[in-house]
Amino acid sequence: MSGAPGPILEVRDLHTQFSTLDGVVRAVDGVSFDVARGETLGIVGESGCGKSVTAMSILRLIPRETGRIASGSIKFEGEELTSLSEEEMKRLRGHRISMIFQEPMTSLNPVLTVGTQIAENVVRHLGVSWKQGRERAFEMLDLVRIADSRRRLDEYPHQLSGGMRQRVMIAMALSCDPQVLIADEPTTALDVTIQAQILDLMIELKEKTGTAIVLITHDLGVVAETTERVVVMYAGRKVEQAPVEALFEEPLHPYTRGLMRAIPRLDVEADAAGTRPRLQEIPGLVPILTQPIVGCAFAPRCSFATDRCRNERPPLVDAGAGHLVACWEVDRVRRAA
């Protein structure tokens, strides 16, 4: 797309923490990445590695009672988001950065019509009348290919299927032509055929509108099919980042390799429930985030681990061609391939 050069979104050394009875949870522990204009960036990692918290931090939707962005910087079009007022943040949300969530069954308000929920976003941010807002909602439902869209405007979420609700969420999120769409596991709760349809739709719309997408998922199959660049997260940290081909060509982090081995084959996919199994097949447990992690967070589960791994945190290094990895033993890992 056009516009100023440079990334649309820059996240630098983000630390997001929660105060709980067990202590401080370091949910995001120093994550950095850029999102280029119009690109699709994937963020992958096992459950609990901090993907959602990263997304919620960008929109500054971390619950204020328990959580906070402890440090770091988030720049959108060069503007620092962490220091914006709440009112300024509200003008951005749903307008220039929008978000869709994993649970299509519960993410729409059950007592408001689909038309109202899309139109209110447009009315709020583009300052148009309700009549124009509704017209826009109608256009958007057409765009996400919901049949009989005129009538659907006046329906309530419970009258729609899961796939249709997620289409409505997409319609809502894109209704103000945002520069960035953060999709947090948008298809995880859907069955496989619908998953593919929704992903295709998102990519098609992205190409049409130039919206950059941050696609959060634990499904490497989805990453391979839809993203251009991938960030791999583990225990609140970024452990690897690469263009999608390079990552699948030669994963450099032992954790990424573990994920790849756990990937369900796309040609045999889908269990009885119609969903791909979660990626939890790497032996061992995710570290407890209330304890400060010394050294490499993956060390307890890593077959390459050495004493240095357990005592010193591996820095992110460029292994060539924009392929970053945080691992002391990259060379050994490479040779082991």
Place this chain on the structure above:
Amino acid sequence: MTAYIVRRLFATLPVMAVVAIFVFFLIRFAPGDPAAIIAGEDATAEAIAQVRMKLGLDRPVLEQFAIWSLQLLQGDLGISIFSNLPVTRLIAQRLEPTLALTLSTLFVAVALAVPIGVVAAWKARKLVDRLVMGFAVLGFAMPVFVLAYILIYFFAVQWRLLPVQGYAPIGEGFWPFVESLILPSVALGVTYMALIARITRASMLEVLAQDYIRTANSKGLATDRVLLLHALKNAAVPIVTVIGIGIALLISGVVITETVFNIPGLGRLTVDAVLKRDYPVVQGLILVFAGAKVLVNLVIDISYAFLDPRIRY
């Protein structure tokens, strides 16, 4: 929706019929002979028999019931034994104060409690919330008559801002009417206010944790829209239910309330009629009270369908 409302209205008829039958026989089989009481303490057996005949109490019960039901269907509740006036007219005369007090109490309670509950939920565990909940516990524990006397002492006796007690009909000027209602409404309303505020807070807290509120916030909607539309509409069913229960309690409580505040409404009429065994009036009043409760129940039920599209009708 209209068809649904009409259907629900018709569904209340059997309920009212059962109430009517129950009321009729309850009075007939209650201990004490109305004729004897009406005839007076020293009346002879002959005099009592005469009264009984005049009242039609000498006829078979079923015949009495048939006559009474036929009249009832025509909207005729009979004639008061003491004043010889139609019961409908007696009730109509006393309806205004009771209606005014019930509605104004409800207004005081709901108009304050719902916003208070919403704010408390929004600022959960902050100072405002703690103050509100402290007040709610206090308000709920405070007996109405204690609060009433405190209010009367300060506002009426010390500062002379409002009348001590009594009722000024709306026909005699709007301001005196409103002034006469303020103290009783506040005194009565505080309990309900506390109750409704608590339910509002609890219901809102539950709703505010839902995914769709996160969605609403991710759209950058204004706080008032998130709270008052997205959240409150979802939280409304329990709130409306409690308001309905509050109305029912208020209706049952008019006898005491009107005595405390010296208001000449249906409650006082009830006390007088019961003491004098004016059973046509008692019957009429019970029917009116029961009818009012059935109606409130109906309105609450219908409001559910408006508030939640998932409720099928």
